[in-house]
Amino acid sequence: MSERDTEREGLPGPAPEDRRRPKGRRTSQGIRVDPEVEAEHPPRRTVISALVEHEPGVLARVSGLFSRRQFNIESLTVADTQNDDWARITVVVEEPDPGIDQVEKQLEKVVPVIHVRELADDAVTRELVVVKVDADRPHEVHAITEMYNGKTLDAGPRTITVELTGDEQKINDAIDAYRQFGIREIARTGQTALARGETKTAVVPDHLK
Amino acid sequence: MTEHGAVTEPDEAEPEAESEATEAEGVDAEEAEVAKRTGAESVVASLEAAGVETVFGVQGGAIMPVYDALYDSGLDHVTMAHEQGAAHAADAYGAVSGDPGVCMATSGPGATNLVTGLADADMDSEPVVALTGQVPTELVGNDAFQETDTVGVTTPITKSNYFASSPDTVGEDVSTAFALASHGRQGPTVVDLPKDVTTGETDVDPVEPEVPGTVDVQTRADDENVAAAAQTIVDADEPVILAGGGVVKGDATEELYAFATEHEIPVVTTMPGIGAFPEDHDLALEMAGMHGTGYANMAITLTDCLLAVGTRFDDRLTGGVDSFAPDAEVIHVDIDPAEISKNIEADHPLVGDAGTVLDQLDEAMPTSPDTEAWVEQCREWKEEYRLDYAAPEDEPLKPQYVVEAVDEATDRDTVVTTGVGQHQMWACQFWTYTEPRTWVSSHGLGAMGYGLPSAIGARVAADDDQSVVSFDGDGSFLMTCQELVVAVREQMDITVFVLNNEAIGMVRQWQDAFFDGRRMASEYPWVPKFDTLAEAFGADGFRIEGYDDAPDVIEEALAVDGPAVVDVYIDPTEDVYPMVPSGGDNGQFALSEDHL
Ligand SMILES: Cc1ncc(C[n+]2csc(CCOP(=O)(O)OP(=O)(O)O)c2C)c(N)n1
Numbered sequence: 001m002s003e004r005d006t007e008r009e010g011l012p013g014p015a016p017e018d019r020r021r022p023k024g025r026r027t028s029q030g031i032r033v034d035p036e037v038e039a040e041h042p043p044r045r046t047v048i049s050a051l052v053e054h055e056p057g058v059l060a061r062v063s064g065l066f067s068r069r070q071f072n073i074e075s076l077t078v079a080d081t082q083n084d085d086w087a088r089i090t091v092v093v094e095e096p097d098p099g100i101d102q103v104e105k106q107l108e109k110v111v112p113v114i115h116v117r118e119l120a121d122d123a124v125t126r127e128l129v130v131v132k133v134d135a136d137r138p139h140e141v142h143a144i145t146e147m148y149n150g151k152t153l154d155a156g157p158r159t160i161t162v163e164l165t166g167d168e169q170k171i172n173d174a175i176d177a178y179r180q181f182g183i184r185e186i187a188r189t190g191q192t193a194l195a196r197g198e199t200k201t202a203v204v205p206d207h208l209k
Numbered sequence: 210m211t212e213h214g215a216v217t218e219p220d221e222a223e224p225e226a227e228s229e230a231t232e233a234e235g236v237d238a239e240e241a242e243v244a245k246r247t248g249a250e251s252v253v254a255s256l257e258a259a260g261v262e263t264v265f266g267v268q269g270g271a272i273m274p275v276y277d278a279l280y281d282s283g284l285d286h287v288t289m290a291h292e293q294g295a296a297h298a299a300d301a302y303g304a305v306s307g308d309p310g311v312c313m314a315t316s317g318p319g320a321t322n323l324v325t326g327l328a329d330a331d332m333d334s335e336p337v338v339a340l341t342g343q344v345p346t347e348l349v350g351n352d353a354f355q356e357t358d359t360v361g362v363t364t365p366i367t368k369s370n371y372f373a374s375s376p377d378t379v380g381e382d383v384s385t386a387f388a389l390a391s392h393g394r395q396g397p398t399v400v401d402l403p404k405d406v407t408t409g410e411t412d413v414d415p416v417e418p419e420v421p422g423t424v425d426v427q428t429r430a431d432d433e434n435v436a437a438a439a440q441t442i443v444d445a446d447e448p449v450i451l452a453g454g455g456v457v458k459g460d461a462t463e464e465l466y467a468f469a470t471e472h473e474i475p476v477v478t479t480m481p482g483i484g485a486f487p488e489d490h491d492l493a494l495e496m497a498g499m500h501g502t503g504y505a506n507m508a509i510t511l512t513d514c515l516l517a518v519g520t521r522f523d524d525r526l527t528g529g530v531d532s533f534a535p536d537a538e539v540i541h542v543d544i545d546p547a548e549i550s551k552n553i554e555a556d557h558p559l560v561g562d563a564g565t566v567l568d569q570l571d572e573a574m575p576t577s578p579d580t581e582a583w584v585e586q587c588r589e590w591k592e593e594y595r596l597d598y599a600a601p602e603d604e605p606l607k608p609q610y611v612v613e614a615v616d617e618a619t620d621r622d623t624v625v626t627t628g629v630g631q632h633q634m635w636a637c638q639f640w641t642y643t644e645p646r647t648w649v650s651s652h653g654l655g656a657m658g659y660g661l662p663s664a665i666g667a668r669v670a671a672d673d674d675q676s677v678v679s680f681d682g683d684g685s686f687l688m689t690c691q692e693l694v695v696a697v698r699e700q701m702d703i704t705v706f707v708l709n710n711e712a713i714g715m716v717r718q719w720q721d722a723f724f725d726g727r728r729m730a731s732e733y734p735w736v737p738k739f740d741t742l743a744e745a746f747g748a749d750g751f752r753i754e755g756y757d758d759a760p761d762v763i764e765e766a767l768a769v770d771g772p773a774v775v776d777v778y779i780d781p782t783e784d785v786y787p788m789v790p791s792g793g794d795n796g797q798f799a800l801s802e803d804h805l
Contacts, residue, residue, distance in 0.1 A: 010599035011786055013503050016797040016804055022511055024535035030522070030553040032535060053423060056372070061364055068365050098550060105547035111369045111389065114423050208422050 029098050041096035045074065047119045047193050048103055051202035053112035054080065054087040061110050062089055071095060071103050075127075075190025086114065088202070090192045115202040117195075125193035129171050132161045134182035141181055148174040159184060248376035249278035249407035252340065252400075254415035255383035256284060261311050263287060263302070263669050265295040267322075269315020271342025271355060274407035276313075287669065287699060290691040292319050294662035296326020297651075297689070300335045300397075301666030304649045305624060307460065309336035309390040310666060316342040317355030320401075321362065325656055328366040330397040332653025333481055334458060336390040337397035339363075340383070343372070345405040359401045368396030373403060376411035388418035393426035394545040395458055426544060430559035430566045432573075438516075438540040438557035439573035445514030445538075447583040448474045451497070454481025454652070455519015455543060461564035462486070462645045465518065468567045472577040475587045477505040479520050480637060481652045487643040494587060495596075498526040499789045500634040503594025503798055506789065508587055509534055510796035514578075516570075518542040519563045522552035523653060524791070532794035542566045594787070594800075596638055604755045605780040608632060608708045611759065612639040615678060615706060618763050622647060623676040624667045628660035628685025630715040632708040634785045636680040658688030661705060665692060668701045676767070679705045683736045684713040690739075693746040696772035704766050705774045707739045710781040718784045722805050743774035751775040 026032050029041060052058050059078050066073050074092040081088050093103055100118065107116045119125075130153065133141055141160050145152055150164040164174050168191060175186065195201040246254070252275055256264070263285040268276055279286055289295040292314040299310030314323050320341040330337040344353040360372045369389050373379040379402065386398035442448055456465050462485050469476050469492055476486040477497045488495050497505035509515070515537040520526070527533040533553060541548070541555035542563060549558040559566050598609040612635050616623075625640055626649040627633040633650060642648050649667050651659035660681040668677045686707050696703050710717075717731040740750030751766045753759050753775060766773045787798040790805060799805045 008597055008600040011503070011594070011597050011800040013594035013800055016799070019507065019796060020511060021796065022532075022534075022536045026531050026533060026535050026553070028531060030527075030530040030533070030550070032537075032539075032554060032556075057360065057364075060361070064364055098554070102547065102551060105549075105551075109545070109547055111421055112423060205422070205425070 029096070031098070041098065043072070043094050043096050043099070045092065045094045046100060047123060047125060047191060048091045048093060048100070048107070048116065049119055049193060049195075049201050050089045050091070050107050050116045051081070051114045051204065052087050052089055052110075053114060054085050055112055058087065058110070058112050059089070061112075062107065065106055065110065066091075069102070069106060071099060077190045077192045088192075090190075092191050114204055114208060117202065119193055119195055119201070120199070122196045123193045124196055125167055125191050126165055127168060127171050127189055127191050128163065128165045129175070129186060129188045130161060130163050131175065131178055131186050132159050132184045133178050134158070134184065135160045137181055141178070144174070144177045148177070150174065245410040245412050247274065247278065247407065248373070248379045248402070248409050248411060249274040251376065251380035251411055251413070251415055252383050252402065252407065253278040253282045253284065255380045255387070256311065257282065258415050259384065259387040259418050260308070264311045264313055265289055265298040265302070265666065266313030267292050267295060267315070267319060269319045269342060269355075271316035271344060271404050272313060272319065272340070272402070273342070274404060275340060275342070275402060287665070287695060289662065289665075290694050291689065292322030293325050293658065294665070294689055294692045294695070296323045296337065296339065297329065297659050297662035298666030298669070299337045299339070300326055300330040300333070301626060301649050301663035302670040303330070303336040303395070304333075305646050305667045305670035307336075307458070307646070309338045309387060310670075311338045311340070313340045314342070315355065316344055316359070317357045320357050320359040324362060324366065325654070327363055327397045327399070329651050329654040329656050329659065331366045331368065333651070334395045334454060335397065336395040338383070338386050338390050339397060339399045341399060341401050343401045343403040346374075346403045347405070349403065359399065363399045366397070367399050370399035370401070372401045373406045376406055376409035377413045379406050380411075380413060380415040384416050384418045385421060388420045389424070392420045392424065394455075427546075427560050428544075428562040428565050430542070430561040430569055432569070434557055434559055435566070435569045435573045438559060439570050439575070441538050441540060441557060442472070442474075442514055442516060442570070443574060443576055443578050445578050447512050447586075448514040448516065448578055448580065449494075449508050449512040450474050450476045451479065451509065451515055451517040451520055452476055452482040452485035453479045453518060453520025456482055456485040456563050457645045459519060459544065459563035460645075461518070461562070461567060464564040464567040468571050471571065472574065473580045473584055474516070474578070475508055475584060477509050479523070479526050480650070482520065483637060483648040484642045484645040488641045489643055491588070492584070494591070496637055497795065499528070499791065500637065500785050500787065501795075501798075502596055502638070503787050503800065504587060504590035506787070506795040506798050507590045507594065510794070512537045514538050514540070516540045516542070518567065519544070521548045524552075527552065528789045528795045529792045532796065598783075606753065606755050606759060606778060608635050608710075608777070608779040608783055609639045610756070611706060611708065611753070611763075611777055611779065612636055612680065614759060614763055615767075616640045618767055619676050619678065623678060624649060624671050626650065626660055626663040626667055626677070626679045628681040628688075629655045629657045630682040630685055630713065631710070631718060631783070631785045632680045632682045632685070632714070635708070657682070657685040660685055661689050661692045661696075664703045664705065665695055665701060668703055677703050678767075679703065681705055681707050682714060683707055683709045683711065683733060683739070686739065687736070690742065693743060693748055693772060693774070697747040700771045702770055703772050704769070705772070706777055707774065708777050708779050709736060709739065710779050710783070711736055712781060715785070721784070722802060723790070739774055739776035743772070748772040748774055753777045
């Protein structure tokens with residue numbers, strides 16, 4: 001064992017202000033930027049679709065993932081598909097691009113997830129809403145329901161309950177229109193969606209078909 | 210315990226016991242065909258099929274059927290004092306051997322005691338399989354005695370977990386958990402075993418470990434991306450390789466060495482990446498980050514091309530991301546696509562296995578970059594910012610000296626494990642790591658108490674002629690020192706150096722630096738005598754009080770053929786430097802309190 005060196009006097013080296021410095025910087029998202037022109041990453045809203053194996057706990061896993069990682073989720077729907085073994089999860093997120101990318105990659109890591117993709121803007125998206133309003137002006141309620149191609153599910157002396165489907169904008173507009181009667185309760189499903197036309201919403205590898 | 214060491218070939222461990230037993234009892238062929246085993250026997254058969262030799266665990270009601278099946282198996286079981294110890298031991302076993310470590314616990318409190326260890330393994334991508342007992346299926350959800358929703362509790366801290374639903378499928382659940390733990394990016398998996406599933410019968414044979422069809426791991430990076438990345442490296446003036454834990458876990462240290470030395474590129478490591486590149490090499494700049502070396506932090510801050518391999522850019526490494534390698538084009542190699550551009554945007558994403566991609570990159574390099582001036586600059590920084598400590602003539606003993614002295618007194622392949630705190634940082638800084646899988650610590654979770662149980666797991670995994678030492682803090686050691694009972698029972702050759710500063714020192718250091726020296730709850734003047742405590746457990750106890758007795762006592766303790774604990778009285782005022790305050794700028798590391 002070597003002799004102890006009592007000459008040691010602590011860490012040498014120039015102080016922070018005397019050191020060479022880098023030129024650039026990054027954003028808080030780790031993206032390298034020109035210090036002069038700051039890059040902005042505003043959030044955008046998009047639909048992500050995941051095809052998953054239909055097994056217990058998948059939804060808990062997926063929703064837990066979102067809350068744990070603080071992703072901004074607008075809605076999440078899940079149900080069976082044409083194949084009993086598969087379910088489809090449709091998530092609407094509002095995140096800057098790096099966040100959307102992370103949502104996809106983290107979802108892809110969940111073991112029962114078969115395929116994940118962000119749907120294009122032209123995807124076919126639909127939402128169902130059930131609205132219960134006061135029945136004081138039944139004819140006017142009916143007129144609005146007709147206008148939005150809705151359906152009356154229940155009409156009583158005090159309340160009328162209607163069903164509407166459509167894209168998000170249409171549903172929001174319809175709800176606004178019902179406000180004049182007094183809305184008692186609303187239940188919305190959140191968006192569900194498929195890619196348009198021949199485009200596949202999910203690509204299933206052959207060995208899983 | 211019988212033998213330690215490498216996992217047997219799967220064919221050696223094939224579960225033949227069943228058919229032999231039935232034949233021995235003279236059962237005719239037809240009956241033998243429908244011979245049944247319990248779910249628990251299936252679990253054990255799957256462990257054997259996976260080549261497992263040792264299981265770390267603690268008994269309990271809901272897991273008893275599995276233990277009963279272990280009774281007749283060839284597997285070793287190391288009974289730990291606490292389930293946290295079992296999980297840490299399994300984790301360290303995985304870190305040292307590369308094969309999944311297995312831990313076992315009963316339902317409820319047994320399973321919850323595993324949680325810290327599983328979270329630790331998850332953060333550090335260590336291959337661990339945890340088997341937990343569970344109340345019978347019909348009681349699940351009713352808050353039955355010792356029921357905990359183990360799958361629910363462990364979902365955020367495991368790579369994957371399973372609730373076993375039938376004796377017919379439980380063997381496959383265990384095999385899948387095995388395959389997943391070590392496949393691609395490694396990590397912990399859990400199989401929760403309801404008692405009726407382990408006591409129920411099945412005639413389904415165990416299966417070889419296989420990953421589910423939904424899991425698709427890419428090992429080779431896209432050739433076009435590789436070519437572009439290679440060109441970037443060639444064009445760079447000041448390139449740096451950042452080697453993360455993925456290099457060690459991916460067994461890619463040879464490929465890294467070949468690449469770095471062939472192209473003369475300095476290598477910085479993350480904390481889990483320690484051991485990825487020999488620290489005594491000219492190109493080694495050692496660890497970067499919060500308590501990294503000054504030269505590593507200079508290089509990583511000023512580089513124009515960062516080749517990051519198998520790292521997730523933890524904030525302890527990056528400091529504030531705005532000031533992290535801001536001039537660098539980043540090439541990020543990782544087996545897990547989700548790590549790419551998660552914290553630091555990659556200009557060149559290379560998804561694949563570390564060794565494979567390094568070889569791909571090497572093949573794609575038309576020539577080497579001209580790094581002569583840069584390597585020289587790094588060499589100057591190594592001089593300028595030399596790792597050192599003040600050691601005046603008079604006592605007290607400096608902890609850094611102890612780490613250096615133990616390093617000198619042991620072989621290169623000695624495995625070092627630690628707790629969490631200042632001692633852990635000194636063990637990073639002042640030990641010269643030259644081989645992979647010799648540095649075992651709680652990196653991502655930073656779990657105090659990791660040191661002793663991980664030394665136990667490392668001991669089981671290491672070769673017999675490899676030494677295992679542990680540097681611990683008094684606070685960290687107190688959290689799991691009951692595991693000494695295991696080291697004594699199994700006569701494990703482990704030497705623990707408790708760097709005793711009568712404080713939870715790292716907290717004390719931060720309070721001094723950032724809380725006006727208000728040492729709320731960080732001083733520990735009531736620590737026991739650790740040498741006497743060790744003796745109470747039946748281990749050998751030693752004490753070092755100053756420089757005079759240090760060399761001899763270190764030799765003596767290391768010479769003990771069994772567990773030894775050395776209570777090392779270190780300078781209680783010593784702090785860890787260099788330091789980058791959290792979220793700070795790596796290039797502005799402090800060399801002393803004056804720079805904070
Ligand atoms: C389980 C756990 N609890 C609390 C902490 C917070 N913590 C980090 S370092 C530290 C002090 C460690 O003290 P000790 O083990 O004595 O080591 P030293 O810093 O004195 O070397 C504490 C309390 C932690 N990392 N882990």
